[in-house]
Amino acid sequence: MLLSLALLFLVGMSLGAIFVRIHLPSLIGMLLTGILLGPHVLNLLDPSLLMISTELRQIALIIILTRAGMNLDIRELKKAGRPALLLCFVPACFEILGAALLAPMLFGVTRLEGVLIGTVLAAVSPAVVVPRMLRLTEHGYGTNKAIPQMIMAGASVDDIFVIVLFTVVSSLLQTGDINALQFLKIPTSIALGMAGGILSGLFLSKFFSSYHMRDTIKVVIILSIAFLLVTLDQSIVGPVGFSGLLAVMVLGGSIRAKREFVAKRLSLKFSKLWVASEVLLFVLVGANVNISYALRAGGAAILLILLALLFRMMGVWISTIHSSLNNKERLFTAAAYIPKATVQAAIGGLPLAMGLASGELILTAAVLSILITAPLGAYLIDQLYTRCLESFGDA
Numbered sequence: 570m571l572l573s574l575a576l577l578f579l580v581g582m583s584l585g586a587i588f589v590r591i592h593l594p595s596l597i598g599m600l601l602t603g604i605l606l607g608p609h610v611l612n613l614l615d616p617s618l619l620m621i622s623t624e625l626r627q628i629a630l631i632i633i634l635t636r637a638g639m640n641l642d643i644r645e646l647k648k649a650g651r652p653a654l655l656l657c658f659v660p661a662c663f664e665i666l667g668a669a670l671l672a673p674m675l676f677g678v679t680r681l682e683g684v685l686i687g688t689v690l691a692a693v694s695p696a697v698v699v700p701r702m703l704r705l706t707e708h709g710y711g712t713n714k715a716i717p718q719m720i721m722a723g724a725s726v727d728d729i730f731v732i733v734l735f736t737v738v739s740s741l742l743q744t745g746d747i748n749a750l751q752f753l754k755i756p757t758s759i760a761l762g763m764a765g766g767i768l769s770g771l772f773l774s775k776f777f778s779s780y781h782m783r784d785t786i787k788v789v790i791i792l793s794i795a796f797l798l799v800t801l802d803q804s805i806v807g808p809v810g811f812s813g814l815l816a817v818m819v820l821g822g823s824i825r826a827k828r829e830f831v832a833k834r835l836s837l838k839f840s841k842l843w844v845a846s847e848v849l850l851f852v853l854v855g856a857n858v859n860i861s862y863a864l865r866a867g868g869a870a871i872l873l874i875l876l877a878l879l880f881r882m883m884g885v886w887i888s889t890i891h892s893s894l895n896n897k898e899r900l901f902t903a904a905a906y907i908p909k910a911t912v913q914a915a916i917g918g919l920p921l922a923m924g925l926a927s928g929e930l931i932l933t934a935a936v937l938s939i940l941i942t943a944p945l946g947a948y949l950i951d952q953l954y955t956r957c958l959e960s961f962g963d964a
Contacts, residue, residue, distance in 0.1 A: 594947035603855020629846035636839035638821020656723030660884035667880030692912035711958035754810035762812030770823020901957035908946030
């Protein structure tokens, strides 16, 4: 495993740097590293590393969401108002609707299978979006209207909404029966996740003010609490849900609300952790890509992904109508909602494992959506923010 980790970091960082030099996002190089080193091409990664790939990717996601929370100013977020709420679910609903309409025509699947494909495609990637929004916040781009904060919060809740819908629809396809109580998971996941994050954040704020310790120890304690919250998410069954990832982000926001100067120091610590976590996350996502599936799908799957994205962008446009955002800012927000990666890597293979007839197609669509939208969305964000957003200096 040590050799695999060495190759993962050295090749991943090298290819990432090469892509930055040619003005493309570094994550493309990291994804390609995973594909090349993974089991479907050179097969140089230790199977024991791939066995814990899901857990390692989750740790990376927890790190970036905690950092996002510590940079999330609730007072600034309130400026966004109604659009911030609508962006949590409207764009995803539009993309799912687009897939439900298009997939039966392109692949001959049922309408419900089209909905399931939509739930896999619809989740935006915090791992791509959040680091970029944090960078914009640090340099003051769009902060006068809380655009980066709005996108970070919306992207996180968007994932929860989509994952719960995926669970409900896949259950219906697998059993042919659905319990209306399952839909309770959507509001309860959000409400209880926020409550858990607030309580954890308030407790840690009080604890840190009562006991003096180094910031490094605080980071270890925060990560441990975050791991417990995510574990609680995975252990809850039944109609009542709990979103551990939302709780993690809210935890960071609660610490900022109570002890802002501490949160800013800790955010710097988490940004250093992210340097290694980013490589780990995207290389391992790339290692899950099965090239043979992607080649077999052909142009139809790519067409579905691109057309569904148009539905998503329409949803973003509608969510921001009659808001304080001008057309350039709305265009940037739509571009920021394009990247897909982590959720697709996590759930894309589940329908196939469940034995669903459309499982192979769904896995292929999930893989292609990562390869197409992650670099495309990251590139558009990097190119558009200076043209579409006003800068107000260092925030």
